[in-house]
Amino acid sequence: xxxxxxxxxxxxxxxxxxxxxxxxxxxxxxxxxxxxxxxxxxxxxxxxxxxxxxxxxxxxxxxxxxxxxxxxxxxxxxxxxxxxxxxxxxxxxxxxxxxxxxxxxxxxxxxxxxxxxxxxxxxxxxxxx
Numbered sequence: 001x002x003x004x005x006x007x008x009x010x011x012x013x014x015x016x017x018x019x020x021x022x023x024x025x026x027x028x029x030x031x032x033x034x035x036x037x038x039x040x041x042x043x044x045x046x047x048x049x050x051x052x053x054x055x056x057x058x059x060x061x062x063x064x065x066x067x068x069x070x071x072x073x074x075x076x077x078x079x080x081x082x083x084x085x086x087x088x089x090x091x092x093x094x095x096x097x098x099x100x101x102x103x104x105x106x107x108x109x110x111x112x113x114x115x116x117x118x119x120x121x122x123x124x125x126x127x128x129x
Contacts, residue, residue: 060089063091064086066113067110071109082106089117092119
């Protein structure tokens with residue numbers, strides 16, 4: 001009788017041990033789970049990059065608006081043809097001014113705006129009439 005009990009106990013123990021060993025081997029569910037994790041991680045990275053690009057574009061638009069407002073508020077500059085463009089904090093001034101002093105003033109106003117990293121002054125002097 002003890003032998004039968006011992007055999008049953010050994011059989012059950014062996015089955016449990018084999019079941020545990022089988023659980024450690026990756027099956028289809030684990031493989032799919034790893035793929036889902038990889039795709040989720042990649043999507044998260046792309047969303048982060050997109051969010052950064054959107055924030056940079058909004059920041060550039062804000063800088064452009066502030067530089068334009070500063071130039072327009074300046075009595076000697078508001079009637080001149082000055083275009084403002086901002087890319088990654090670098091402000092490009094283009095168009096025409098009637099004096100070197102006004103070109104320098106527009107550049108100075110642009111440089112005073114928060115977030116401006118650099119200024120490319122492409123303003124040209126228009127001929128006096």
